Amino acid sequence: MPSPQQSRNVIVTGAARGIGKGIALRLAEDGHNVVVNDINANSSALDGVAAAIRDMGRQSIAVAADVTSENEVKKLVHQSVDELGCLDVMVANAGIAHVESLLNVSLEDWDRVMDVNLRGVFLCYREAARQMIDQGNGGKIIGAASIVAYRPFALLGPYSASKWAVRGLTQAAAMEWAKHGITVNAYCPGIVGTDMWELIDEKLAAEEGWQKGEALKTYSGSIALGRVSVPEDVASYVSYLASSDSDYMTGQSVMIDGGIQFS
Ligand SMILES: NC(=O)C1=CN([C@@H]2O[C@H](COP(=O)(O)OP(=O)(O)OC[C@H]3O[C@@H](n4cnc5c(N)ncnc54)[C@H](O)[C@@H]3O)[C@@H](O)[C@H]2O)C=CC1
Numbered sequence: 506m507p508s509p510q511q512s513r514n515v516i517v518t519g520a521a522r523g524i525g526k527g528i529a530l531r532l533a534e535d536g537h538n539v540v541v542n543d544i545n546a547n548s549s550a551l552d553g554v555a556a557a558i559r560d561m562g563r564q565s566i567a568v569a570a571d572v573t574s575e576n577e578v579k580k581l582v583h584q585s586v587d588e589l590g591c592l593d594v595m596v597a598n599a600g601i602a603h604v605e606s607l608l609n610v611s612l613e614d615w616d617r618v619m620d621v622n623l624r625g626v627f628l629c630y631r632e633a634a635r636q637m638i639d640q641g642n643g644g645k646i647i648g649a650a651s652i653v654a655y656r657p658f659a660l661l662g663p664y665s666a667s668k669w670a671v672r673g674l675t676q677a678a679a680m681e682w683a684k685h686g687i688t689v690n691a692y693c694p695g696i697v698g699t700d701m702w703e704l705i706d707e708k709l710a711a712e713e714g715w716q717k718g719e720a721l722k723t724y725s726g727s728i729a730l731g732r733v734s735v736p737e738d739v740a741s742y743v744s745y746l747a748s749s750d751s752d753y754m755t756g757q758s759v760m761i762d763g764g765i766q767f768s
Pocket residue numbers: 518519520521522523524525542543544547570571572573598599600601621625649650651652693694695696697698699700701702
């Protein structure tokens with residue numbers, strides 16, 4: 506008989522909306538205390554997520570921080586530990602998309618995507634690991650990759666490269682931190698109906714001369730299970746990664762895409 510899950514203290518970045526919000530609410534339902542983070546621009550939405558978690562009887566605070574800033578990520582971790590007592594699980598979810606032909610991608614856009622999707626994940630992984638190693642009880646570090654970490658989408662070149670790199674970073678971190686009892690895994694969603702896909706659809710339409718909605722329809726045609734994903738699909742898998750049921754799993758980036766990619 507499996508033992509009941511113990512309550513853990515968790516940080517979820519990019520949690521004001523979309524997949525991050527879905528993960529934060531699911532982990533709170535699982536009985537965990539959740540610090541929710543997002544960049545400043547989303548602070549009232551973020552406050553709403555923290556309030557919803559407190560309404561479930563868990564502890565939660567909203568901490569605005571830009572994951573690309575070393576100082577702000579350090580403060581996010583310290584503030585979370587001050588509030589909750591320790592950190593058991595880090596979910597480095599924040600990410601941005603950029604749709605453009607590689608021939609036209611500027612260095613500024615390249616850097617912006619890499620800064621949020623790779624540097625941001627690295628900073629969250631590293632600061633969480635430092636805290637967990639100090640605590641001496643292990644921990645769980647979880648990052649946002651994507652199916653494009655296995656097979657890129659054309660016109661999402663820098664984004665695909667950043668997610669491919671998150672997969673590599675996740676493997677390296679798993680190798681280095683296993684001796685501290687820390688597992689490191691990533692989730693690879695497919696096509697999730699969030700604001701990010703609204704933007705991708707709009708930009709792909711502009712690049713390809715398509716109608717609004719056509720890109721989403723075209724790409725979602727390849728989903729074996731026949732529907733676009735919702736944040737809760739991804740959150741169920743992250744719930745497993747945050748639980749003791751996944752204790753023997755590390756360094757993996759697993760697709761949760763309804764059957765788009767088959768590796
Ligand atoms: N929507 C999809 O189909 C897929 C999404 N993903 C990944 O899942 C993660 C979440 O995606 P969605 O919820 O769809 O995106 P979203 O765009 O709906 O939400 C992302 C959140 O991250 C926040 N954020 C952006 N930059 C930040 C920064 N510098 N610091 C802190 N927060 C920041 C945004 O304000 C936003 O609230 C991303 O890493 C994304 O790349 C992966 C595969 C598919």
